[in-house]
Amino acid sequence: MTAIRLAIVDDHPLFREGVARSLADMGFDIVGEGASRDDAISLSSTSAPDILLLDISMPGGGLNAIFPVLEKNPAQKIVILTVSESRENAAVALNRGARGYVLKGVGSRSLAAILTSVHAGETYISPALATSMLAHVPQTSSDSPIKGALGSLTERELEILRLVAAGLSNKHVAIQLDLQEKTIKHHMTRVLAKLKARNRTDAAMILRDAESC
Structure with a gap:
């Protein structure tokens, strides 16, 4: 190698x-x-x-x-x-x-x-910083702007996207949610497709823009 x-x-x-x-x-x-x-x-x-x-x-x-x-x-x-x-x-x-x-x-x-x-x-x-950052990601109400582009996401997909937006890798999201890493990758593939995002960073920015409105 x-x-x-x-x-x-x-x-x-x-x-x-x-x-x-x-x-x-x-x-x-x-x-x-x-x-x-x-x-x-x-x-x-x-x-x-x-x-x-x-x-x-x-x-x-x-x-x-x-x-x-x-x-x-x-x-x-x-x-x-x-x-x-x-x-x-x-x-x-x-x-x-x-x-x-x-x-x-x-x-x-x-x-x-x-x-x-x-x-x-x-x-x-x-990890300590990731946990701290996640704690400060605002939760959204049912009538928030997230109903737009993000409204098609399932609760699990949104949960994973929030963790990704807080800076966690697929591996650490999997650890946090007690899931397999391949499951997280599958969910993120669906998230990117639904949001028409080019990559994880774009998807995270879509979330942050929606939740800051």
């Missing part, structure tokens, strides 16, 4: 070098390191990593790197690795297109597993 190519951007050299060394020991190919927003944008273009691992608190801001990186390379997978437990930061990161939001207390093996799942197409958010 080809090693996952990884670029790491964090303005704390000791931490960055430690993460790079640990992940390299587990088979990742570290193709670049940087310390700022500008480094992140440059590395995405010049080093072609499969995953760009970004801190938030660095010169220029990690969150501010997401849009310009994806503008140049829409297929770039971005994972935030941060000490920030802010729901707002997590929501901004995911809404801007990051595929993962991971807290720095994570162990190296867990981080490797998360990056592998993101590389395979999953989205990840640290």
